Amino acid sequence: MARIVIVSNRVPSPNERGPRAGGLAVGLADALKDGGLWFGWSGEIAKTSRSEVKRVEADGITYATIDLCQEDYDRFYVGFANSTLWPLLHFRLGLIDFKREDLEGYIEVNRTYAAALALELRPDDLVWIHDYHLIPLGQELRKLGVKNRLGFFLHIPFVPASLFTALPQGNQLLRAFCAYDVVGFQTDEHRRDFLDCIEQILGLKAESDGQVETSTGRMQAIANPIGIDARGFAALATKAERSPETQRLKASLVGRALVIGVDRLDYSKGLPNRFDAFGRLLNSFPEHRQKVSYLQIAARSREDVSEYQAIRRELDRKAGNINGRFAEFDWVPLRYMTRAVGRNTLAGFYRAARIGLVTPLRDGMNLVAKEFIAAQDDNDPGVLVLSRFAGAAEDLSEALIVNPFDPDEIAEAMHQALIMPLDERKDRMARLRGRVFTVTAEAYCREFLKALAA
Template sequence: MARVIIVSNRVPIPKSRGASAGGLTVALRDLLTPGTVWFGWSGRLSADPSLQPAIVEARGVTYATIDLKAETYRGFYVGFANGTLWPLLHFRLGLMQYRQEDYDDYLSVNRLFAESLRTMLQPDDTVWAHDYHLVPFARMLRQQGFRGPLGFFLHVPFVPPSMLEALPVGRELVADLCAYDLVGFQTEEHARDFRDCAQRLLGATVRGEWVRLNGRSMRAFADPIGIDAEGFHQEAQRAENDSLVKRVAGSLAGRALAIGVDRMDYSKGLPQRFEAYGRLFERHPEHRRQVHFLQICPRSREEVDEYRKLRIELDRLTGRINGRFSEFDWTPLRYSARAAPRSTLAGLYRIGRIGLVTPLRDGMNLVAKEFVAAQSDEDPGVLVLSQFAGAAQELTEALIINPFDPDAIADAMHHALIMPAPERKERHQALKEKVFRTTAQAYCARFMDALLSIKAQSIPRVAA
């Protein structure tokens, strides 16, 4: 029986019935049917990891994991994936650090993934790999003899040739992506940038979405990721009775709530957002004492220097803004580095008058879609959205801003706070229709239909 094999850096093994699901789990939920296999790293480090995957079965889904060596993990994950590729793909060349030994570890882990997964594969399996950690994986798996359909989805942005050329192994990575049969991107802009890289850097032939290189063809297309919009909307309605949500609502004392929810990362535009909130009170002083800003920002990747520096900068900005504007009965900025359950976030979005989603660069940003899905039709909040988030290509009825301009963000917040109810409702209904159409289910269906269509055409495979 044909199976779908999901491959990702980490494997989200269900730990308990009440465990919260991560973003990729939510996006791929419709694929997690009996017979599906999810393969990747266990999260454990070992001095002598085995090639044989450890197996956990849950509701008919097989979760297969392997351990990594500590030194290899650091070069693969901290070094190349997040010290080189992450800043490059988010247009931050000044933060990119390249070391050949890190790239060697990156290749080594991809080779280990391919060798280990090959022991489990059946001839009619379909493999779908995810994100920038696994760019060379298709080539490695082909070298192991696998001839089935291979798909890849990049959850982060892609860059044009002029930027990719800054990476010493940029051409190799483009060639590795061409070893997949199908590569999905969040937006057509990202897909076009990849096709341009293949054409200009490798001499590939490009016709529409199809790229031909070294005698074989692959397809690069846009497939925007979504959420379970109806499910999240219902969760937000239920969460109005969540104890934390009720405490936050009560603490507002009739003031409006602006909310931002982001992983602590320099791509999210958090210092600019904090600066913009301070500018709001300078440019529009009538909003003093009338609004609270809640920023939820769980810490991540603190082994990377830039993330530690960001945390220090946000602590400084929080103190400066509250020190300058707060009064005895009003603290304008609430900033928490603790994660919150998904259900609680849904409830907080629902009571938000403003959703602040202002990344400097983002593949999609599902917080924007969650904020829209959580809103009440009768009294909806307003989404302030960066033009450089993939979501801005769809959610054009949001207040679209340049995240590098704190004054523009401040003016958009002012616009949101004074926006009449009829305009808020009109914008919300248009946004809601889009969010409920481009769902996670639609995302999975589009990708799998496209991948199986390529299989049916018997596209020539890359040589081993």
């Protein structure tokens, strides 16, 4: 049986698995259930750019990591990955900050990863590379003579050719995809946009099944949505409902309905519009004043990127304005926190909420939407308000689907959710849960690896 090799920008520490693990680590757990290798950056900044591979063994998995020096981190991670590729692939051309030296640093770090990874590989390994940080890695491995089956999965959106051409030297990056045997996307829309770029920019025509003949072989583009361990998360939520944290939250609500949003602090998540929408809910539907509380958890991230500093200041101001306008001596309408909360605690909070508010401007999938659904009580479920531009919206049509650029539409959806009869809430949630319990993390891993091994 072939060994599975996972490659990602960050490698989770074996000591941090479980409640604090991020979406990627949770989603890929099934791929390595029989053991394997997980390779990538340690998260540490070293004094020099040439670091030895460090290995930790746990539960049959080898965690192999390398460090980055400060210059590599600044150019590869802060620079090209998060100041150029991230805004581009989230349709935010005005936020792109391209520097040629950042692109060169991005390629060089991928070359360093390839040189270290090649020494770890066995001839029959299946290599599965993840996300926008590592697009050129397959190409760099091929240059070193690696013959293994190589797969790549993009967890964020892709853009049509009309937008992708804004990327300087974008054709170079697009050619790097052709080194892979299989390239995966969250939705069929993202897959179509990718193939549109391949045809219009590189002149390569895709077959009906997404296969493309390249100068070095055949590459296939597939749509394969990531899921969660729905049964495990549902069990976690049932247990967490009785936890001290959830009980404290419920006591603080004093019978009020809870609206919850959980996101990274990122401009792609639509948080300013979401805050505006809550303010408009209280203004346009005054019957909900003092009867609803909104908890927004927005864990800080990428604080060395200027756009993230700006959005934090904007949200601080908006939260203050809403609370200053609508608060009473015994009611704070908007609770806003920027520190991370463990998954076990979040599971209990989701179960207690009447509304799950998931309104990104663009998102590859958004697993918060699926976790909210899995956490619900069948006898008294909440309602999911979901952006039409989240990849999850492709399957979760029984949610209240909104345009995240329209705060009034979000406010109206929240009002609809708050007054929705129990029978309708049950019917919508039953249909949503049926999909979330079918399109799971296990199914995601199984389908991708089946395509890669074919």
